[in-house]
Amino acid sequence: MAVGESPVLRDTLTIDFGACPPGCRACEAACARARTVPRVTALDLPAVGFHGAVVCGQCGEPACRDACPTGAIVKGEDGVVRLDEARCVGCGACAIACVWGGVTYDVEAGRAAKCDTCDGRPACVPACPTGALGWLETSSLARRFGRPDPFTPGIGLCPGCAAELAIRLVFRLAGPDTIAFGAPGCAVMLVTGLNGSATTRLPCVTGLMTNTPALMTGVVRQLRRQGRRTRCVAFVGDGTTADVGFQSLSGAVERGEPVLYICYDNEGYMNTGVQRSSTTQRGARTMTTPVGRERQGKAQPAKDVPLLMAFHGAPYVATASVAFLDDFATKLERALAVDDGLAYIHLYSPCHVGWGAPMDSAIEIARRAVETRVFPLWEADHGRLRLTHPVPHPRPIDDFVELMGRFQHLGPAERAALGRAADERYRRIEALGAALGDV
Amino acid sequence: MRTRAPRTDGNLRVMDGNKAAAWGVLLCRPDLLASYPISPQTPLLEQLYKFRAEGRLDAETVEVEGENSALSAAVGAVAAGGRAFTATSSMGLMFMYDAYLYASGQRVPVVMTVATREQCAPHTVSSGQQDIMLVKEGGWIQLITESCQEILDSILVAYRLAEDPTIQLPINVCYDGYYLSHLSEPVRVPTQEAVDRFLAAVGVGKRPVLSTDAPLSFGAFVLGELYAEYRYKHCQAMQRALDLVAALDGEFEAAFGRPWGGSIETYRAEDAEVLLVGTGSACGTLKVAIDRMRAEGLAAGLARIRMFRPFPRRRLAELMRGRRAVGVLDRSVCFGWNAGHLYVDVRATAADLDARIPLVNFVGGLAGADLRRELLEDAVRTTVARGRGEPGPEVVWLGLG
Numbered sequence: 001m002a003v004g005e006s007p008v009l010r011d012t013l014t015i016d017f018g019a020c021p022p023g024c025r026a027c028e029a030a031c032a033r034a035r036t037v038p039r040v041t042a043l044d045l046p047a048v049g050f051h052g053a054v055v056c057g058q059c060g061e062p063a064c065r066d067a068c069p070t071g072a073i074v075k076g077e078d079g080v081v082r083l084d085e086a087r088c089v090g091c092g093a094c095a096i097a098c099v100w101g102g103v104t105y106d107v108e109a110g111r112a113a114k115c116d117t118c119d120g121r122p123a124c125v126p127a128c129p130t131g132a133l134g135w136l137e138t139s140s141l142a143r144r145f146g147r148p149d150p151f152t153p154g155i156g157l158c159p160g161c162a163a164e165l166a167i168r169l170v171f172r173l174a175g176p177d178t179i180a181f182g183a184p185g186c187a188v189m190l191v192t193g194l195n196g197s198a199t200t201r202l203p204c205v206t207g208l209m210t211n212t213p214a215l216m217t218g219v220v221r222q223l224r225r226q227g228r229r230t231r232c233v234a235f236v237g238d239g240t241t242a243d244v245g246f247q248s249l250s251g252a253v254e255r256g257e258p259v260l261y262i263c264y265d266n267e268g269y270m271n272t273g274v275q276r277s278s279t280t281q282r283g284a285r286t287m288t289t290p291v292g293r294e295r296q297g298k299a300q301p302a303k304d305v306p307l308l309m310a311f312h313g314a315p316y317v318a319t320a321s322v323a324f325l326d327d328f329a330t331k332l333e334r335a336l337a338v339d340d341g342l343a344y345i346h347l348y349s350p351c352h353v354g355w356g357a358p359m360d361s362a363i364e365i366a367r368r369a370v371e372t373r374v375f376p377l378w379e380a381d382h383g384r385l386r387l388t389h390p391v392p393h394p395r396p397i398d399d400f401v402e403l404m405g406r407f408q409h410l411g412p413a414e415r416a417a418l419g420r421a422a423d424e425r426y427r428r429i430e431a432l433g434a435a436l437g438d439v
Numbered sequence: 440m441r442t443r444a445p446r447t448d449g450n451l452r453v454m455d456g457n458k459a460a461a462w463g464v465l466l467c468r469p470d471l472l473a474s475y476p477i478s479p480q481t482p483l484l485e486q487l488y489k490f491r492a493e494g495r496l497d498a499e500t501v502e503v504e505g506e507n508s509a510l511s512a513a514v515g516a517v518a519a520g521g522r523a524f525t526a527t528s529s530m531g532l533m534f535m536y537d538a539y540l541y542a543s544g545q546r547v548p549v550v551m552t553v554a555t556r557e558q559c560a561p562h563t564v565s566s567g568q569q570d571i572m573l574v575k576e577g578g579w580i581q582l583i584t585e586s587c588q589e590i591l592d593s594i595l596v597a598y599r600l601a602e603d604p605t606i607q608l609p610i611n612v613c614y615d616g617y618y619l620s621h622l623s624e625p626v627r628v629p630t631q632e633a634v635d636r637f638l639a640a641v642g643v644g645k646r647p648v649l650s651t652d653a654p655l656s657f658g659a660f661v662l663g664e665l666y667a668e669y670r671y672k673h674c675q676a677m678q679r680a681l682d683l684v685a686a687l688d689g690e691f692e693a694a695f696g697r698p699w700g701g702s703i704e705t706y707r708a709e710d711a712e713v714l715l716v717g718t719g720s721a722c723g724t725l726k727v728a729i730d731r732m733r734a735e736g737l738a739a740g741l742a743r744i745r746m747f748r749p750f751p752r753r754r755l756a757e758l759m760r761g762r763r764a765v766g767v768l769d770r771s772v773c774f775g776w777n778a779g780h781l782y783v784d785v786r787a788t789a790a791d792l793d794a795r796i797p798l799v800n801f802v803g804g805l806a807g808a809d810l811r812r813e814l815l816e817d818a819v820r821t822t823v824a825r826g827r828g829e830p831g832p833e834v835v836w837l838g839l840g
Contacts, residue, residue, distance in 0.1 A: 177651045192660040206658030214508035218515020221499040251504030
């Protein structure tokens with residue numbers, strides 16, 4: 001089976017190992033009552049301080065399935081790996097093949113036993129006294145992004161890049177009747193291909209930094225003229241959007257071109273080696289706003305492009321974050337349904353390389369940007385503006401600043417100023433929401 | 440409101456160059472018009488919007504916020520399978536330069552007229568050819584016209600040539616701002632049926648287009664040898680256009696009962712001792728000057744370059760061969776060569792000849808300065824004198840000091 005074609009697991013068991021009390025075993029008992037032998041193991045390893053439930057992870061490419069000589073183990077369309085007891089001969093090969101302890105053995109019955117999530121109603125979860133076991137309703141999210149990834153695997157943007165995650169999700173959600181538009185910038189490598197090799201199964205257009213919305217205009221007008229509903233979706237960076245291509249975008253919004261334009265904002269020209277753009281935050285260190293005796297980072301605040309787009313009168317404008325994919329998916333769905341003008345999504349997409357942060361930090365930085373009010377999540381749907389993820393009690397700004405090298409030169413006063421600026425930005429949206437939002 | 444059927448009966452109508460261009464575009468049935476106003480092409484776009492409002496022209500219209508977007512929207516429509524048109528002048532052409540190179544490199548057969556105009560600075564809106572000369576190496580085919588009739592005809596030829604499967608290149612149809620854009624002349628407007636037949640060989644379904652039915656990548660990233668292959672094929676297509684335009688002249692005559700004329704028009708050149716080379720509407724005055732000099736016994740002739748890019752080098756070399764001198768009239772300045780742009784090309788062409796011929800360049804008519812008949816008679820006299828061995832400067836600035 002080719003990569004990316006396995007059924008995607010939808011709902012899933014979650015385990016918080018830290019919350020699992022030693023010696024409890026309530027999950028095992030509940031499973032045994034509901035089924036035959038427990039499919040979940042409450043593992044107690046006091047020597048290494050480990051107490052936690054071990055259960056089948058419903059692997060993407062299950063080793064147990066591959067090891068089974070009779071084909072008794074099948075991964076279903078819902079992603080759950082199930083054992084057909086009638087075909088099981090009790091050889092135990094599956095239990096040996098699984099390195100996670102996810103398959104147990106029912107000695108009395110003489111066959112394997114494994115978790116099948118009780119078909120979505122796991123008996124162990126309500127039995128857990130501490131909430132260490134949970135049932136995550138990922139179904140909506142997984143189904144939203146559940147279409148095949150139209151980009152080939154193995155196209156490397158920087159390891160840990162949030163934009164790569166986002167572009168793949170966007171075009172999974174947009175579906176196959178979509179033309180992808182890119183412009184010079186980090187993420188364009190997924191759109192443009194290289195030397196005759198395509199990197200996506202979608203038709204794609206790589207425009208110039210100055211003209212992508214105008215190119216989309218020509219394409220979408222011609223498609224509509226031919227009676228086609230094909231979606232035109234751009235995924236381009238903040239330098240293109242906020243600076244050199246701003247005019248073209250502004251014109252397309254004003255004319256009401258029926259396209260979706262997504263700006264992934266990593267606050268700078270990262271593809272050319274980290275220079276400031278007009279969405280770079282005040283104080284941030286970049287290669288063109290370096291830190292020295294006379295100057296310390298960017299002197300100006302970030303241009304609020306999504307708000308500008310909302311005030312252009314675009315029918316749908318939203319901010320989104322790679323750390324809040326459920327929120328992002330909702331907004332993508334709404335934006336893709338817009339046909340009375342340009343839909344604009346401004347996606348916060350940290351660049352850990354340019355921001356001086358560890359490789360695995362992009363999502364956490366994005367989360368804290370929302371939770372510190374640095375990047376409020378909101379939408380303006382046909383003029384009705386509202387916060388989609390209110391942050392009534394923001395985290396201190398240091399929780400955001402401390403994650404990145406680009407702010408490390410800031411003293412307490414400058415940090416506090418950043419916090420106040422974030423607060424102001426949030427309150428501006430809040431106030432607009434009160435003025436323009438649902439009544 | 441009562442609407443009249445369009446008069447495309449082949450009758451003569453009096454119209455200016457902008458209107459002649461609009462009729463040419465109307466007859467080619469574009470899918471999309473993208474527009475941004477700039478003098479002196481603006482009345483052309485206004486006329487097209489009038490056609491659209493009257494229901495004569497069934498096309499998408501995109502009122503963009505700048506010329507870069509005008510050309511880009513046209514490129515997008517062509518990429519998706521349509522036929523598109525835009526027009527510009529002067530600084531507008533400069534403002535779309537990145538899209539201009541993108542269009543040709545992507546081999547997008549878009550047609551764009553240029554009502555030629557001087558460049559800023561100093562500020563001016565007057566006629567000149569500096570704008571099209573500055574983009575002449577941008578990989579587009581460039582046709583430069585002399586009359587309002589030729590504007591209309593050249594737009595028909597341009598779509599036929601641009602969209603030909605062996606060419607697939609964008610084309611500029613250029614006409615002198617004000618001298619042609621605002622000059623009224625009788626123009627024969629062909630019938631829609633005749634134009635449809637002439638363009639039947641090209642159009643929708645004849646080339647790969649952007650579609651989710653058969654995905655392709657438009658604007659791919661290319662390195663090294665493959666990039667060179669793109670450029671090589673682009674150059675080959677440019678050269679094929681020289682051959683095809685000669686063949687199309689026959690097709691044109693068969694369709695419309697009159698020739699279009701091919702890459703170079705000659706005037707009294709057969710027995711000429713000296714040859715003048717020029718482009719555009721100034722050649723009309725030059726023809727009168729040649730007639731008068733002939734009356735004085737000076738055997739001069741004219742080669743008017745109609746297809747400026749690709750440059751009709753071989754044909755021009757044949758026309759230059761054996762002349763006693765060649766004089767070149769330029770309405771633009773090539774700063775790097777201290778001469779006019781056309782002169783540089785003619786000088787390069789002279790290298791194809793066995794014998795050395797005296798060459799002289801006349802630069803004039805900048806920013807609408809009047810190229811009076813007397814000035815051009817002087818130019819002919821000077822060329823004859825150079826042919827007789829009289830010395831003088833290589834570049835003569837007409838009307839200056």
